[in-house]
Amino acid sequence: ARAVRRHVPYAVAGWVLVDPDTLLITGVYEQDVPREAHLALIELELTVDDVNKFVDLARGSQSASSLSAATDGHLDRSARWAQVYRPRGYGDELRAVFRAGQITWGHVCMTRLADDPWFTGREVDIVARLSPHVAHGLRAGLLLHHSEFSADQELAMVVLDDAGRVM
Numbered sequence: 689a690r691a692v693r694r695h696v697p698y699a700v701a702g703w704v705l706v707d708p709d710t711l712l713i714t715g716v717y718e719q720d721v722p723r724e725a726h727l728a729l730i731e732l733e734l735t736v737d738d739v740n741k742f743v744d745l746a747r748g749s750q751s752a753s754s755l756s757a758a759t760d761g762h763l764d765r766s767a768r769w770a771q772v773y774r775p776r777g778y779g780d781e782l783r784a785v786f787r788a789g790q791i792t793w794g795h796v797c798m799t800r801l802a803d804d805p806w807f808t809g810r811e812v813d814i815v816a817r818l819s820p821h822v823a824h825g826l827r828a829g830l831l832l833h834h835s836e837f838s839a840d841q842e843l844a845m846v847v848l849d850d851a852g853r854v855m
Contacts, residue, residue: 689719692818696811698798699778702726705794705826711743728772729797738767745785746792752784752816754807761806773799780806784815788823793830 689703705715718726733741739758745751759765763773763780773781779802786794796815800807847855 689717692796692798692815696782696798696807696814697800697804698782699801699804701796701798702729703794703796705830706742706792708791708793711746711792722776725772725776729768732768732771736767739765740781740783742783742785742792742795745783745795746787750816751787751819752782752812754812755781755783756806757809757812774802777802779804782807782812782815784812784819786819786823786826788820788827791823791827793823793826 689701693701700721701719702721703717703719704713706712707714713730716726732738740753740755745753755763755766755769759769763769766773768781769778773779778799780800782796782798784796785792786796798807798815849855
């Protein structure tokens with residue numbers, strides 16, 4: 689995050705690990721993202737049709753995109769921007785997935801303040817070129833971490849209904 693921020697400045701960011709099979713979040717490193725904004729962004733990602741959704745980036749040919757490019761400069765076309773970013777004084781957003789081959793291991797969402805310049809095509813390209821390298825690093829780190837898993841540890845899954853109740 690520190691190295692990227694020197695070349696692609698941003699105000700706030702979320703660097704996220706995902707399960708490669710479901711793309712659901714398994715870990716987050718956030719930089720100055722207010723908790724309520726983070727929760728609202730996750731909810732919108734899972735429930736509202738919008739541009740540059742992580743699942744679409746993971747399945748598409750481009751691993752990175754800016755909100756300004758995806759909306760042709762009309763940020764208000766994005767539910768994320770209208771409901772979360774604009775009220776909090778944020779502007780453009782750059783999203784990228786960390787994909788090795790067809791497998792996505794994580795993603796990032798970097799956001800600038802409303803008065804900051806939009807992300808340039810060059811900045812989006814820098815982050816896109818990093819995608820496979822970060823993906824390989826995440827994969828290697830996860831494999832090393834899981835090699836310490838003991839067979840006597842129990843695993844579990846909690847399933848929730850639409851109201852958030854444990855089923």
